[in-house]
Amino acid sequence: MEPPRQASAEASLRLPAATIFLSAFLLFQVQPMVGKLVLPWFGGSAGVWTTCLLFFQTLLLAGYLYAHMVMRHLTHRHQVRLHGALLLVACLSLPLRLHPWFRPTGGAEPLGRLLGLLMLTVGLPYLVLSTTGPLVQAWVARRGQVPYRLFALSNLASMLALLSYPICVEPFLPLKTQSWGWSVGFVAFAALVFSLARRHASEGPALSLPHAEAAPSSPPVQTWLWVAFAALPSILLMAVTTHLSTNVAPIPFLWVLPLGLYLLSFILCFDGTRWYRRGLFLGMLPLLLTLMSMSLSPDFRYADYRFEALSAAAGWLGSVRGQVALFSLGLFVACMVAHGELARRRPHPRFLTGFYLRLSLGGALGGIFVAWAAPHLFTTYLELPLGLAAAAALAGLALAWDPGPRSRWKVVSAGALGLLTAGLGVHALRLDRDADRITVARGRNFYGTLAVFDNPERTWRTLAHGTITHGGQFLDPAKADRPSTYYGPDSGVGLAIASLGEGPRKLGVVGLGAGSLAAYGRAGDRLRFYEINAMVEPFARKHFTYLGHGRAAADIVLGDARLSLEAEAPQGYDLLAIDAFSSDAIPVHLLTREAFALYFRHLNPGGILAVHVSNRYLALQPVVRAAVDAFGWQARVVDTESDQDEGTYGSTWVLVTRDGSFFDRPAFQDNEDVKPLPAASLVWRDDFSNLFRALK
Numbered sequence: 001m002e003p004p005r006q007a008s009a010e011a012s013l014r015l016p017a018a019t020i021f022l023s024a025f026l027l028f029q030v031q032p033m034v035g036k037l038v039l040p041w042f043g044g045s046a047g048v049w050t051t052c053l054l055f056f057q058t059l060l061l062a063g064y065l066y067a068h069m070v071m072r073h074l075t076h077r078h079q080v081r082l083h084g085a086l087l088l089v090a091c092l093s094l095p096l097r098l099h100p101w102f103r104p105t106g107g108a109e110p111l112g113r114l115l116g117l118l119m120l121t122v123g124l125p126y127l128v129l130s131t132t133g134p135l136v137q138a139w140v141a142r143r144g145q146v147p148y149r150l151f152a153l154s155n156l157a158s159m160l161a162l163l164s165y166p167i168c169v170e171p172f173l174p175l176k177t178q179s180w181g182w183s184v185g186f187v188a189f190a191a192l193v194f195s196l197a198r199r200h201a202s203e204g205p206a207l208s209l210p211h212a213e214a215a216p217s218s219p220p221v222q223t224w225l226w227v228a229f230a231a232l233p234s235i236l237l238m239a240v241t242t243h244l245s246t247n248v249a250p251i252p253f254l255w256v257l258p259l260g261l262y263l264l265s266f267i268l269c270f271d272g273t274r275w276y277r278r279g280l281f282l283g284m285l286p287l288l289l290t291l292m293s294m295s296l297s298p299d300f301r302y303a304d305y306r307f308e309a310l311s312a313a314a315g316w317l318g319s320v321r322g323q324v325a326l327f328s329l330g331l332f333v334a335c336m337v338a339h340g341e342l343a344r345r346r347p348h349p350r351f352l353t354g355f356y357l358r359l360s361l362g363g364a365l366g367g368i369f370v371a372w373a374a375p376h377l378f379t380t381y382l383e384l385p386l387g388l389a390a391a392a393a394l395a396g397l398a399l400a401w402d403p404g405p406r407s408r409w410k411v412v413s414a415g416a417l418g419l420l421t422a423g424l425g426v427h428a429l430r431l432d433r434d435a436d437r438i439t440v441a442r443g444r445n446f447y448g449t450l451a452v453f454d455n456p457e458r459t460w461r462t463l464a465h466g467t468i469t470h471g472g473q474f475l476d477p478a479k480a481d482r483p484s485t486y487y488g489p490d491s492g493v494g495l496a497i498a499s500l501g502e503g504p505r506k507l508g509v510v511g512l513g514a515g516s517l518a519a520y521g522r523a524g525d526r527l528r529f530y531e532i533n534a535m536v537e538p539f540a541r542k543h544f545t546y547l548g549h550g551r552a553a554a555d556i557v558l559g560d561a562r563l564s565l566e567a568e569a570p571q572g573y574d575l576l577a578i579d580a581f582s583s584d585a586i587p588v589h590l591l592t593r594e595a596f597a598l599y600f601r602h603l604n605p606g607g608i609l610a611v612h613v614s615n616r617y618l619a620l621q622p623v624v625r626a627a628v629d630a631f632g633w634q635a636r637v638v639d640t641e642s643d644q645d646e647g648t649y650g651s652t653w654v655l656v657t658r659d660g661s662f663f664d665r666p667a668f669q670d671n672e673d674v675k676p677l678p679a680a681s682l683v684w685r686d687d688f689s690n691l692f693r694a695l696k
Helices: 002-013 014-043 047-072 076-091 110-141 148-169 175-202 220-247 253-269 279-293 309-315 320-344 349-377 381-399 408-429 492-498 516-520 536-543 561-567 593-601 621-631 660-664
Strands: 440-447 448-455 460-465 468-474 506-510 526-531 553-558 573-578 603-612 632-642 649-659
Touching: 014 047, 014 110, 014 148, 014 175, 047 076, 047 110, 047 349, 076 175, 110 148, 110 175, 110 349, 148 253, 220 253, 220 349, 220 381, 253 320, 279 320, 279 381, 279 408, 309 320, 309 561, 320 381, 349 381, 381 408, 440 536, 448 536, 460 536, 460 593, 460 603, 468 516, 492 516, 492 603, 492 632, 492 649, 506 516, 506 536, 506 603, 526 561, 561 593, 593 603, 593 621, 621 632, 621 649, 649 660
Parallel strands: 506 526, 506 573, 526 553, 573 603
Antiparallel strands: 440 448, 448 460, 460 468, 603 649, 632 649
């Protein structure tokens, strides 16, 4: 039987625990929801998720600063009044909705506009939620109870919210319903806060913390170690998320896995001392950091190893499953080390809000480095290999400034980690070198990395976004005007253009790339490209000749294609090609029923819509079929293989037209590459889509 005092203490924590659990659940449930809400306005790129994480981390810092300041300078009664006022104003800002003030226009840098949109959409409710954890824990500490397990509880609620969204919420509820449901949850949270505040006020003066007056303050080195140990997991979280979503499986919900592991490490490390086994995790870290760093080399999986087992292991680690497994495990171990060392150095509860403030400062600094500084400093995703080197350095630092007794083992281990740091740093700076290709140009911005490569013989040039080719061209002038890669004469878009007839044609293309489709232009034709990434046009004009040598009059409209098409009068296109890759996937908002209605508005009565759906991970043909069936139009899929001699890649295009007799033309008759579409899936709408059902 529990002692009465212990039972009473546990009962007194139920309301604070419920309040913290609900606040943390709402805090992380809203992140993917708002990310999905703003995604269509900014092209569906991985940069949207990175910016969202930066915004939420920065607002979390503001919330912790607020909690720290009010606990230091306001009485409990004034804290309740101020917090109650903020809660009421936040409730009045609901439900969540996009504000047209920050609707993007043209090709301007979207980072500031996206941050402003997020602030108006969810800023105040998120700020109030972010203050709850440290504020309520501080109220609990005033009663003489140690609140650190409530921190683990909040992270558990965060992880449950994050994982439940793509499984239980997104597949079944439209965004409008999600927004209203979340708003109801926020009102319930406000009621819990008011109940908790009234209960604490009715219990009389706060109890003094045991030995609070004798609790020593933390030295400056210790407080800066808190910041460093919080910043590193934030850097690795965002860098690993970018790596996986760009180079492995570029689908928006893949960021849930790294963030879930990040939160799990917080839960385990602050739940107690039994989970973080220092020797185990510090022993695993060097091996995992080395493997992750090596796997970033372009020739990692194809290297000629002396032993067959090593070659097989390298091949698996370079595969999709191997990359996901390796980087997930490596991220988790690195986070366990950083958060475990934080938990070992946590201060007396008297300094709780200051401790949490520095943790949030570190998280925000890590987010600022990856989301803002790195795109300005680097032309490749160098923050990931540098983050791996920093993880080794910080582990060595943890041993060098260990609060426990010094031993020879700690000194030797710290020295070994220092050597590993140097090795990983040198390897990071050598990753840009590629023996199989000659780098002509590189660039990076909000929408990712662009690079132009030549083969060693300088006969072939490609434009790459991340690891995906976005166009190519023969460097031999005799072959330079041939449409190549995914746009050859036998491709779906090539067959469609060839079947349009002899008169002047008006062609629209969503996605510029290298400008390959300009090769089909004839004198008298009009060609209009829609491109969201302002960096693509100078790359296409400087390093490729399709636009310069094209005979059609061509113009380029900068900005998101949907927003641009919505603002234009009907264009009467003979053909409109949707080729807007975001790494390897077409952004979701370009495949919804509303998007197809917009495309059809811009076609002439006999016009053709050509949708490029080549994808390694998503089966997009049933999605297109569902949208086409909703309007009663006709469609065929054209699936071709690669032809190295012609410079063409295997591609899958879906051709859509109101007039089914279009497919009776000679280019489609007896053509084995032309097939009917598979059965339709659920229709995607702007406020509802299900990427899980589209996975291959």
